[in-house]
Structures are given as C-alpha cells and as structure tokens.
Amino acid sequence: MNIVVCVKQVPDTAHLKFDANNQLMREGVENIMNPFDEYAVETAIRLKEAHEGSKVTVISMGPAQAKEVLKRAIAMGCDDAFLLSDDAFNGADSWASANTLKHAIQKLVPDFDLVLTGQFATDDMSGITGPALAEFLGVPSVTFCKRVDVADPKTVQAHREVEQGVEVFQMALPGVLCMMKCDYEPRIPSIKGVMKANRTEIPTHDAAAIGLPTDQAGANGSTTVTLKTWRRPKKEGGKKIDGADPQVAVNELIGFLRERKVI
Amino acid sequence: MNMNDYKGIWVIAELNRNGELYDVSLEALEAAKTLNPSAPAEITAVLLSGTGMDTTNAEAMLSHAGADQVLSLKHDLLGQYQVELFTKAVADLIEERKPSIVLMGATSTSRDFMPRVAARTRAGIAPDCTHLEINADGHLEATRPMFGENMLASVISPNHRPQMATIRGKAYAKTALDTSRAVNSQTLTPALSPEMARTKLLETMKSETKTGKKLEEAEIVVSGGRGLKGPENFGMVESLAEAMGAAVGASRAVVDAGWRPHAEQVGQTGKTVSPQIYFAIGISGAIQHQVGMSSSKMIIAINKDGDAPIFEIADFGIVGDVFQIVPLLTKTLKEQNLVVTV
Numbered sequence: 001m002n003i004v005v006c007v008k009q010v011p012d013t014a015h016l017k018f019d020a021n022n023q024l025m026r027e028g029v030e031n032i033m034n035p036f037d038e039y040a041v042e043t044a045i046r047l048k049e050a051h052e053g054s055k056v057t058v059i060s061m062g063p064a065q066a067k068e069v070l071k072r073a074i075a076m077g078c079d080d081a082f083l084l085s086d087d088a089f090n091g092a093d094s095w096a097s098a099n100t101l102k103h104a105i106q107k108l109v110p111d112f113d114l115v116l117t118g119q120f121a122t123d124d125m126s127g128i129t130g131p132a133l134a135e136f137l138g139v140p141s142v143t144f145c146k147r148v149d150v151a152d153p154k155t156v157q158a159h160r161e162v163e164q165g166v167e168v169f170q171m172a173l174p175g176v177l178c179m180m181k182c183d184y185e186p187r188i189p190s191i192k193g194v195m196k197a198n199r200t201e202i203p204t205h206d207a208a209a210i211g212l213p214t215d216q217a218g219a220n221g222s223t224t225v226t227l228k229t230w231r232r233p234k235k236e237g238g239k240k241i242d243g244a245d246p247q248v249a250v251n252e253l254i255g256f257l258r259e260r261k262v263i
Numbered sequence: 264m265n266m267n268d269y270k271g272i273w274v275i276a277e278l279n280r281n282g283e284l285y286d287v288s289l290e291a292l293e294a295a296k297t298l299n300p301s302a303p304a305e306i307t308a309v310l311l312s313g314t315g316m317d318t319t320n321a322e323a324m325l326s327h328a329g330a331d332q333v334l335s336l337k338h339d340l341l342g343q344y345q346v347e348l349f350t351k352a353v354a355d356l357i358e359e360r361k362p363s364i365v366l367m368g369a370t371s372t373s374r375d376f377m378p379r380v381a382a383r384t385r386a387g388i389a390p391d392c393t394h395l396e397i398n399a400d401g402h403l404e405a406t407r408p409m410f411g412e413n414m415l416a417s418v419i420s421p422n423h424r425p426q427m428a429t430i431r432g433k434a435y436a437k438t439a440l441d442t443s444r445a446v447n448s449q450t451l452t453p454a455l456s457p458e459m460a461r462t463k464l465l466e467t468m469k470s471e472t473k474t475g476k477k478l479e480e481a482e483i484v485v486s487g488g489r490g491l492k493g494p495e496n497f498g499m500v501e502s503l504a505e506a507m508g509a510a511v512g513a514s515r516a517v518v519d520a521g522w523r524p525h526a527e528q529v530g531q532t533g534k535t536v537s538p539q540i541y542f543a544i545g546i547s548g549a550i551q552h553q554v555g556m557s558s559s560k561m562i563i564a565i566n567k568d569g570d571a572p573i574f575e576i577a578d579f580g581i582v583g584d585v586f587q588i589v590p591l592l593t594k595t596l597k598e599q600n601l602v603v604t605v
Binding site for chain 2: 011013014016024035036093094095098122123124125126127128129130131132134135136139140141142143144146157160161162163164165166167168169170171172175180181183185222223224225226227228229230231232234235236237238239240241242243244246247249250251252253254256257260262263
C-alpha cells in the first residue's frame with residue numbers, strides 16, 4: 001500500500017503558558033506531534049508491516065521547526081517525509097490547510113492508496129482538515145476511526161467510534177481515514193529509528209513547488225477569519241470539605257445540591 | 264458569488280433510527296432563534312431520511328420548535344447515513360436555494376459530512392461552537408473552544424456564503440415547543456445514485472451502558488478514575504449514576520488500564536462533555552481530563568488527595584475515602600427518595 005500520513009506540530013496543551021494579557025505564549029512552550037496524528041502514524045506503520053512492499057510518506061505543513069515531528073514519524077518507522085513551508089501559508093484556516101495538503105499529495109504522492117490524518121489537532125480542535133482534504137481529493141472518508149483492517153488490496157475496514165457504539169465501515173481505496181485514539185498506543189521510536197531519522201533528508205516545498213496559487217494559500221485561501229482569541233475564564237474552586245465524617249460530608253453535599261436547586 | 268443572494272437560516276436536523284429528533288437538533292434550532300431577534304430571518308429545518316421513514320412527527324416538532332418551513336429530503340439511499348450521499352444531498356440544496364447560515368448539532372455525523380459540504384460549496388465552517396451571534400457587520404460570529412478548552416476563539420466568514428457552524432451539545436437549551444404553530448413541510452427528492460457511495464456500513468456494535476444514558480447527551484455524568492483502585496469497584500460509580508439517571512464516564516488512566524471502554528473516556532483523547540452536573544470520583548483531574556469536562560455547569564469532586572487539581576475547579580469537593588462516601592451518598596439519596604433533577 002502507498003500510504004500518506006498528514007501530521008501537525010502543536011504546542012503541548014498540557015503545559016500552555018499565558019502572558020499578562022491572557023494571550024497564549026508561543027515561546028518557551030514545548031511543541032509535540034499532535035497526539036491524534038501519533039495514532040495515524042502508528043496505524044500507517046502497522047499497515048506497512050502487515051503488507052509487504054508498502055510505503056509510508058509523512059507530510060506536514062508548518063515552519064522549519066515542524067521538521068522535528070517529521071523526524072519523529074521517520075524514527076517511528078515512516079519512509080519519506082516532506083515539509084510544506086512558505087510565508088504564503090501563514091494564517092491558513094482548516095479549509096486552506098486541507099486545500100494545501102491536497103495540492104501537496106497530488107504533486108508528491110499522486111498514486112496514494114490511503115491518506116491518514118488525526119481526527120483533530122489539539123490546538124485548533126476543528127476536525128475539518130481531514131474530511132475536507134478527502135473532498136478536495138475526490139475520495140471517500142471515514143472519521144473517528146480507532147482501528148483499520150485491510151480487507152483486500154482495494155478495500156479497508158474502519159472501526160468508527162460514534163455516540164451509539166462502534167460502526168464498521170468498508171471503504172473503497174483510495175480514501176482518507178481520520179484517526180482517534182486507537183485500540184493500540186503509538187510506539188516509542190527506537191534508537192535505530194532515531195539514527196535513521198537523523199540521516200534522512202527532509203525536503204521543504206513552497207506553494208509554487210506544489211502548484212498552489214498564492215491566492216489560494218494561507219489567509220487568502222481561507223474561508224474563515226479568526227477575529228480574536230482569549231483565555232477561557234478559569235473555573236474557580238468552591239466549597240471543599242476535608243476530614244469530615246463521611247455521613248456529615250454526604251449531608252453537606254446534599255445540602256449544597258438543595259441550595260443549587262437540583263434536589 | 265453575490266453574498267446578497269444568500270438568505271435565511273437553515274438547521275439540518277438529525278434523526279435516530281426510530282425517526283426521533285436528536286436533542287442537539289432542537290438546541291441548534293434554539294441557537295438559530297437567538298440570532299437577530301429584532302429582524303428574524305426565515306428559519307428552515309432540513310431533514311434527511313429514507314423513503315420509508317415516517318417523518319410526520321419530526322416535521323411537526325421542528326415546526327412547533329420554530330422552523331418556518333421544513334424541507335424533508337427523502338430517498339431510498341438516505342435511509343442509512345452515508346458520507347458522500349449526505350454531502351451531495353445537502354450541498355446540492357445549498358447551491359440551489361442559497362441559505363446565508365447553515366447550522367447543525369455537533370455529532371459524529373455532522374462532524375463527518377459537514378466539513379465536506381463546506382469544502383464543496385466553498386463555505387466557511389466553525390465547528391463545535393458554544394455561542395453564536397450576528398455581529399455589527401451582519402456576519403455570523405461564532406465562539407468556539409480551542410487549545411483543549413483553554414482558549415476561546417471568535418470566528419467569522421466575511422467573504423463566503425453560506426456561513427456554517429456545528430453547535431456543541433448542551434451549549435443551548437432545547438427550544439420550547441409551541442403546538443399552535445403551523446406545519447409547513449415540503450418533501451424533496453435529491454438526485455442520488457448508489458455508485459456515489461464508496462463507503463458502506465457493515466455492522467454497528469452498540470455499546471451497552473448499564474444506565475442506558477449516552478455520555479454526550481446526559482445532564483448528569485458520574486466519572487470514575489484511578490482512585491477506585493480496580494475495575495471491580497466501578498460498580499459504586501454505576502450505582503450512583505443509576506440512582507440519579509446519570510451516564511457513566513471514566514478517566515484516561517482507567518481506560519488505558521483496560522477497566523473501562525474508550526467510549527466512556529472523558530478528556531483530550533476521549534469525549535468532551537458539558538453536563539449540568541459532573542461527578543469526578545477518584546479522579547485527580549489532570550489538565551487532559553479537565554479538557555473534556557471543565558465546561559460542565561457544576562463539578563462535584565470526591566478524592567482522598569486534597570491537593571488533587573480537580574479541587575481547583577470543583578464547585579463542591581469532598582476530601583475523603585471514595586469507598587465510604589460514594590456508597591453512602593447513593594444510599595442516602597435512595598433512602599430519602601431524593602431526586603436530582605436539572
């Protein structure tokens with residue numbers, strides 16, 4: 001199988017820092033591979049291991065430092081990596097990002113069988129890029145996937161986690177799958193893998209190299225504008241009972257629920 | 264594209280297998296009604312269903328809930344959700360009738376096909392929104408959480424139409440029903456053919472929950488974590504949930520340990536819930552967990568570690584032994600016939 005994985009470098013949302021104006025600080029924050037993309041990479045490598053002759057190409061759009069997540073993907077077991085980087089990509093929303101990835105995939109891996117993405121990126125949490133990419137590529141898609149099996153060379157079966165349970169979808173290839181947390185965990189790169197990643201040349205392509213007109217790139221190619229972002233007011237802790245007799249604590253809780261008129 | 268050609272607000276309503284409307288569809292309708300109340304735009308509800316499905320009740324309810332008209336798309340191929348067929352049916356109707364705003368409740372269905380509709384119709388889309396308004400320039404301004412619920416963003420689509428948004432469950436109340444409102448529904452047949460569908464549903468494995476409540480829709484959620492010490496002790500969480508008609512949730516730690524299914528996981532790599540009341544039982548409340556529940560209206564925490572971060576956001580916290588307190592709470596609720604209603 002010829003597999004493409006799209007990955008994004010995101011700030012570690014567990015350790016965000018805010019300045020005095022409650023704006024997100026971009027510096028001094030650790031950047032990581034989007035956790036959902038790690039599952040996409042792991043899934044791709046498992047498919048490659050199960051199907052001889054497969055190849056996994058990983059693509060990321062971002063600044064030069066995003067090469068770090070591409071190196072991690074190579075270290076985990078992907079074969080090739082490309083960075084898409086251009087000032088013209090700045091300000092891209094999910095719509096423009098999906099369109100950029102579409103141009104890159106058509107240029108760099110035109111004969112792909114399967115594209116894997118994370119369901120969400122933990123920074124913008126939009127969940128739009130994957131399905132929109134499928135639409136631009138003109139191929140089918142399944143979102144919220146937690147497991148992928150290959151039925152035959154031209155078909156996959158994807159387990160999709162929804163409100164009611166799990167749906168098993170059959171999808172004709174080529175197609176796009178958007179990965180949630182899976183039944184398995186992403187592997188930690190081996191030392192050998194890290195050494196290979198350090199030796200691997202990661203080419204950078206700009207808008208022109210992937211045939212993307214600049215009026216379709218970045219903010220120009222976006223269908224939405226973010227007016228402002230602000231820190232969500234942090235919820236304040238309320239009453240706390242410590243060291244009370246269990247029945248007293250329970251009675252206090254029931255009293256609190258009565259006060260709030262929910263009992 | 265002439266933006267002035269695009270008028271009115273659409274709400275795409277979603278039906279379950281029995282032809283009943285999802286709560287989040289009525290919440291999206293409520294969101295539509297709050298937009299521009301001084302000069303109300305026409306509200307159109309759009310329903311997609313199989314030819315054999317009786318949608319009379321759903322159409323009446325949408326009308327009573329405030330839809331000025333209902334467009335009921337019926338086709339043999341729409342009986343079961345399929346991404347490319349739903350995309351085609353909705354995108355074609357948008358291109359033909361040109362709505363200014365298209366809303367839908369944020370569900371695994373809308374988050375599957377609405378991005379494709381937005382891609383196809385060159386529309387802007389704001390996902391999982393918690394608030395909508397029309398700004399001074401007449402654009403839909405959507406508020407949505409990002410960066411793991413730490414940040415909010417306001418998003419507009421100034422140069423594209425329609426303006427699309429999916430609405431997070433529980434962000435709006437279910438709209439009140441006025442049974443005196445007339446039902447104005449129209450049945451349409453979209454142009455679909457079987458070869459357009461390149462995915463096929465083979466099987467649905469229903470998740471069995473003891474209380475029968477779905478996490479995303481529940482008004483009360485009782486979640487358990489590592490403090491329960493073992494899967495065998497989750498029974499006390501389920502009993503408390505049962506006593507209150509609540510859904511059961513779990514922290515990542517206990518899902519990773521295999522105690523509970525991933526479908527119950529609340530947090531960054533699980534589900535985001537915002538119920539009226541969230542009980543965190545034996546959950547320390549790492550930021551990755553808070554991402555999935557900090558927008559709950561009321562948070563109750565019970566944990567033996569008084570320094571656990573969950574207490575920083577809990578409206579009411581008990582530092583103590585969950586093995587004593589939780590069964591006692593359940594017993595007290597039952598013995599005193601106390602009903603928790605939200």
